[in-house]
Amino acid sequence: MGGSAKQQKLIGSVLVYGVLIILCVIWTLPTLGTLVTSFRHRDDTKRTGWWTAFSDPNFTMSNYQQAVAGKEVEIVDSSGNRVTVAGKDMSQAFINSLTVTIPSVVIPLLIAAFAAYGFAWLNFPGRKFFFTFVVALMVVPLQIALVPILRDYKTLDLNGTWLAIWLAHTGFGLTLSIYLLFNYISTLPRDILESAFMDGASQFTIFTRLILPLSIPAIASLTILQFLWVWNDFLVATVFLGTKNEVMVLTQYLQGLVGERASDWHLLTAGAFVTMIVPLIVFFALQRFFVRGMLAGSVKG
Amino acid sequence: METKPRTFRRSVDDDRVIGGVCDGLAEHYQLDPGRVRWAFLILSLFFGLGIAAYISLWLVVPEQEQVEEEGERRPTGLVPWIVRVLFSVAVPIIFFIVMRAGFIWLRGGEAHQLLIAVVAIIWGVGGTALLFVIANAVVEQLPSQWTAAIQPFVFVGPGLAILGWYLFMPVVRSLWASFFDAPTKQFVGLENYVFVFTDRTMLEAFRNNVLWLVIGTGLAVIFGLIIAVLADRTHPVFEVITKSLIFLPMAISFVGAGVIWRLVYAFKPAGQPQIGLLNAVVTAFGADPIGWISEAPINTILFIIVFIWMQAGYAMVILSAALKGVPQELLEAGRIDGATEVQIFLNIMVPYIQGTIITVSTSILLLTLKVFDIVWTMTGGQYGSHVIGTVFFRQMFTFVHNGRASAIAMVLLILVIPVMWYNLKQFQEQEAF
Known part of the structure; x- marks a missing residue:
């Protein structure tokens, strides 16, 4: 009897590990295939599947040079002729992505932190009403805002400027940020505030000297959520920045590559990996905060 | 025992938000004031009906008789609300105009791309922080009960204003535009639906x-x-x-x-x-x-x-x-x-x-x-x-x-x-x- 129970437990354990390993392989294979392809020669990617590359390894860095640095690359085509192919410069799009992302993360977080503090700890008429207003707006699809805001930007001659897209990301990211920071700030012990107030500190001092430092964990989580959202965004950038080269961000650059060079898998995959580098670094370095941020978000209904 | 006000009067207690119309209605009919406010807000979606109703009630219905309290009273009524709206909306607008001017200037410049990016980031992020610092400094110069009444809106105002512009107004405007033709000129009824x-x-x-x-x-x-x-x-x-x-x-x-x-x-x-x-x-x-x-x-x-x-x-x-x-x-x-x-x-x-x-x-x-x-x-x-x-x-x-x-x-x-x-x-x- 005891033996069979032990046996059953072993079978169960093997089953658990087996299922998880299979799922992990399925989840990882698409990304792995992309990574391998990005190091293969152009003609190989067109002729054979990426999994054959392991039996006959023949890798190159030239895809990245071509996709990222815009270097001209010499290629021997199928009939043996040497062809020079012009690359595309990705550095501009990379800088643009950073220019869009940094303020689009900092500005909404700053505004949200002030608002969350106001809602959590200040007393004013309509406090509950206005907060309900914020919660209600949380699910409004951002599509609804695109046409009206685009019209406003046209009137204000703002289309294609950084300010336009920062404010748009601010508007769309603000509801969740206010809500999450409110949840966090309202759980901070109230006596801290009261003793500080007794000491004659102003609300503003309490906020900047006490509340902000205490809210760092929540702010860190939100920073990552908002960062990934803005960095990976395609729709908002396309609508408010446009697709001109000077303002194009990485996702648009990659989408352009998909359109122009749909069968150049060596370039597409290299390009895709370059756009993924920054979020992947952020993701692995700050995974803990990211998870915490999402957990905080799920407290909502 | 709570006594029901016999006649409908605008509320003057701390629960009221703007003119006390919703709170007064709620007290009179013993409803939840939050629900009454939402009813007005939703009515406003339909060609501003709610807003019109609110303003007319505000003008027509008298206030409840005030119960005198001892000590300092927070300023109530229309004036603090004008100041609050001013801080919530006008301050961000001024800030926005200054920001925009900076960007137009940047756009005309011939500087290096990377330099423009750095300047733009500092301009944007620093400007936002300054907005709060300046608005707060102004409010703290006011008499203390006014500071208490206005300051919360220095904190929540900019956020509410942006949400109003980017999410709430678009809902109203999309609803409006959805009854019109392509360039929003000709009313077409339910044709788009x-x-x-x-x-x-x-x-x-x-x-x-x-x-x-x-x-x-x-x-x-x-x-x-x-x-x-x-x-x-x-x-x-x-x-x-x-x-x-x-x-x-x-x-x-x-x-x-x-x-x-x-x-x-x-x-x-x-x-x-x-x-x-x-x-x-x-x-x-x-x-x-x-x-x-x-x-x-x-x-x-x-x-x-x-x-x-x-x-x-x-x-x-x-x-x-x-x-x-x-x-x-x-x-x-x-x-x-x-x-x-x-x-x-x-x-x-x-x-x-x-x-x-x-x-x-x-x-x-x-x-x-x-x-x-x-x-x-x-x-x-x-x-x-x-x-x-x-x-x-x-x-x-x-x-x-x-x-x-x-x-x-x-x-x-x-x-x-x-x-x-x-x-x-x-x-x-x-x-x-």
Whole structure:
């Protein structure tokens, strides 16, 4: 009897590990295939599947040079002729992505932190009403805002400027940020505030000297959520920045590559990996905060 | 015993928000003031009816007789509200004008790209911080009871103003535009809505969105749940690695995911070696390769798989945290009673974390309703793969039909209203205030 129970437990354990390993392989294979392809020669990617590359390894860095640095690359085509192919410069799009992302993360977080503090700890008429207003707006699809805001930007001659897209990301990211920071700030012990107030500190001092430092964990989580959202965004950038080269961000650059060079898998995959580098670094370095941020978000209904 | 005011009077107590109309109405009819305020707000969506009604009641109905209190009273009435609105709206506007001027100046410059970027970032971020510092400094110069009355709006005002501009007003304006023709000149009644519910592409989009909603949400949550439960029973190191691998796609953009999965779904004619993983598997079994992306409805299913690949990690993380909260004694009790592991999972764990499952499902459900990027990067909506999001984008930018685009957006909003209502109910129950 005891033996069979032990046996059953072993079978169960093997089953658990087996299922998880299979799922992990399925989840990882698409990304792995992309990574391998990005190091293969152009003609190989067109002729054979990426999994054959392991039996006959023949890798190159030239895809990245071509996709990222815009270097001209010499290629021997199928009939043996040497062809020079012009690359595309990705550095501009990379800088643009950073220019869009940094303020689009900092500005909404700053505004949200002030608002969350106001809602959590200040007393004013309509406090509950206005907060309900914020919660209600949380699910409004951002599509609804695109046409009206685009019209406003046209009137204000703002289309294609950084300010336009920062404010748009601010508007769309603000509801969740206010809500999450409110949840966090309202759980901070109230006596801290009261003793500080007794000491004659102003609300503003309490906020900047006490509340902000205490809210760092929540702010860190939100920073990552908002960062990934803005960095990976395609729709908002396309609508408010446009697709001109000077303002194009990485996702648009990659989408352009998909359109122009749909069968150049060596370039597409290299390009895709370059756009993924920054979020992947952020993701692995700050995974803990990211998870915490999402957990905080799920407290909502 | 609470006495019901005999006649309807505008409220003067601390519960009132603007003129005390809603609070007074609520007191008179013994309703919840929050509900009355929402009724006015929703009425305002219809050609400003609510606002008009509010203002006329404000002017016509007298105030309750004031009960004199001892000590300093907070300023009430119209004047503090004018100042509050001033700080909430006018201050950000002034700030905005200054910011914009900076950008116009930057745009004209011939400086190096990187330098412009750095200056722009400092200008934007620093400007926002300055906005708060300056507005606060001004408010703190006021007499102390005025500071107390106005200061909260220095804090919450800019946020509310931006939300008003970027989310609330667009709802009102889209509702308005959805009853007009393409350039919003001619009133067309319900024509755009008739289009939304009869157009062939829209019907196709609705059908596909149902698939997205049911399969996408269902499988993402089920996979997330299964992985969370299984990983919980493995060695901690194995658990961390598994979770990271499943979670990783969340960090990838939809466009990037599009490239990754187009490679999986790549198609070469029969006879040639396949470069796509899926067709390689299919041909290995002796079948003919399939042009996955160009065949409906299989293409929609395959795009939903991309979505599940990206969202299961989110479901897993949240559900895993909830599972760790299930009391061990409960599980032990089940085991002693001779329940199998599957029974324990279905009869103890799932009911215990039900609330979290609903929360995760609604968040993912909202994403499936709004889905756009995956389909757009894969096919642009061709080959019968349109969803509401892509039809909207086409109406807006390809056909430049503002009325139809707005009507589609309104339909999307109506679809999410149940979720909004549920959120608000949860929020009220939490008694966060």
